[in-house]
Amino acid sequence: MVFYRKYRPQTIEELDSKEIREKLYNALKSPEVFHAFLFTGPKGLGKTSAARIVAKVLNCEKKTKGIEPCNKCGQCVSIANGTNLDILEIDGASNRGIDEIRDLREKIKLSPMSARKKIYIIDEVHMLTTEAFNALLKTLEEPPSHVVFILCTTEPHKVPGTILSRCLHLQFKKATEDELVRSFERIIKKEKLAGEKDALRLIANLSDGSFRDGVKILEEMALITKDKKITKELVQKNYSIAGIQYKIAQMIRSLEEKDAKSGLKVVAKLASEGVEVGHFMQGLIEALHNSLLFKIGVEFVPGNSALAIDNSKLEISEIKKLIELLSTAKSELKYAVLPQIPLELVIVEWGILPSKEAGPAELHPRPTSSVASLLWLKIGGKGI
Ligand SMILES: [Zn+2]
Numbered sequence: 442m443v444f445y446r447k448y449r450p451q452t453i454e455e456l457d458s459k460e461i462r463e464k465l466y467n468a469l470k471s472p473e474v475f476h477a478f479l480f481t482g483p484k485g486l487g488k489t490s491a492a493r494i495v496a497k498v499l500n501c502e503k504k505t506k507g508i509e510p511c512n513k514c515g516q517c518v519s520i521a522n523g524t525n526l527d528i529l530e531i532d533g534a535s536n537r538g539i540d541e542i543r544d545l546r547e548k549i550k551l552s553p554m555s556a557r558k559k560i561y562i563i564d565e566v567h568m569l570t571t572e573a574f575n576a577l578l579k580t581l582e583e584p585p586s587h588v589v590f591i592l593c594t595t596e597p598h599k600v601p602g603t604i605l606s607r608c609l610h611l612q613f614k615k616a617t618e619d620e621l622v623r624s625f626e627r628i629i630k631k632e633k634l635a636g637e638k639d640a641l642r643l644i645a646n647l648s649d650g651s652f653r654d655g656v657k658i659l660e661e662m663a664l665i666t667k668d669k670k671i672t673k674e675l676v677q678k679n680y681s682i683a684g685i686q687y688k689i690a691q692m693i694r695s696l697e698e699k700d701a702k703s704g705l706k707v708v709a710k711l712a713s714e715g716v717e718v719g720h721f722m723q724g725l726i727e728a729l730h731n732s733l734l735f736k737i738g739v740e741f742v743p744g745n746s747a748l749a750i751d752n753s754k755l756e757i758s759e760i761k762k763l764i765e766l767l768s769t770a771k772s773e774l775k776y777a778v779l780p781q782i783p784l785e786l787v788i789v790e791w792g793i794l795p796s797k798e799a800g801p802a803e804l805h806p807r808p809t810s811s812v813a814s815l816l817w818l819k820i821g822g823k824g825i
Pocket residue numbers: 500501502503504510511512513514515516517518
């Protein structure tokens with residue numbers, strides 16, 4: 442995780458999300474400083490990194506580029522390495538009582554030691570007790586001019602409306618493919634590597650909107666590439682996307698034929714190759730989901746790396762049933778004695794379910810070969 446730490450965003454410009462960048466620029470460039478920010482969104486999307494950047498923007502001693510922090514002065518450096526005594530990071534889960542908040546209110550009155558602004562970053566703020574929230578609200582109603590709060594939470598619905606209404610709310614979302622590619626390009630450039638756009642897109646797809654996961658893959662690729670070049674082929678080879686997609690196609694074929702034996706063979710192969718069954722099931726469900734949307738007439742979402750099957754032999758009702766069975770099986774995965782068992786049971790159950798009787802749909806011509814019915818529409822953005 443060297444890259445992740447090394448390339449954690451240090452300026453507003455380096456944050457993934459365009460929306461967050463714009464909101465922060467607007468909020469921080471005005472001379473009237475907000476006294477409270479609320480950062481919401483799932484874990485791992487950079488809320489804490491953004492909070493530290495705000496702390497630096499408000500305290501940097503040598504701003505050179507507009508409002509961006511210099512990352513060199515005493516304030517910036519001590520904030521980045523967590524030693525600045527005026528920047529207090531508080532975990533809401535372990536400081537949730539009224540006594541802690543009262544204590545905090547007392548200390549808030551004191552002026553900062555060296556910084557311009559005292560910054561209180563309260564993580565998991567939704568964990569505070571009602572009494573603690575009430576005490577916090579009193580502070581937010583009349584905050585001393587030297588104090589700025591940054592409240593972070595994964596569960597904004599648990600934060601009282603009276604608190605919400607006093608904060609500038611920034612919602613952190615999963616990064617889009619373009620946003621992740623932008624961040625990867627920043628790293629590639631600094632590491633003096635070359636990266637194919639398609640390779641970066643594929644990594645973005647694999648990391649499902651998480652900068653942290655994406656950077657981890659990027660780092661692995663940087664370590665194994667021999668010529669400082671990250672190609673799509675390299676990523677595919679090492680993440681055996683093509684291999685997994687092929688097995689998903691095989692599995693769908695066996696489900697179409699209700700051929701439990703060949704389905705179970707695919708599972709055995711997965712197990713012997715050490716492919717994570719949960720990952721495979723996720724891909725299978727996504728492929729069926731795409732197929733379902735396609736059959737209903739919803740356009741295929743570009744950038745979706747899942748396999749698209751535009752005319753599988755399965756009926757809409759069958760796809761629906763399979764998605765239900767597989768979703769349940771996937772949720773049971775963590776309790777399974779062997780990871781392949783839930784998937785195997787779906788295959789067996791599906792194999793013994795009575796076939797649909799020939800309905801009106803059967804009158805329409807269908808592909809004779811199920812192999813022909815598989816279309817590799819999208820793998821990592823483009824055809825293989
Ligand atoms: Zn600075």
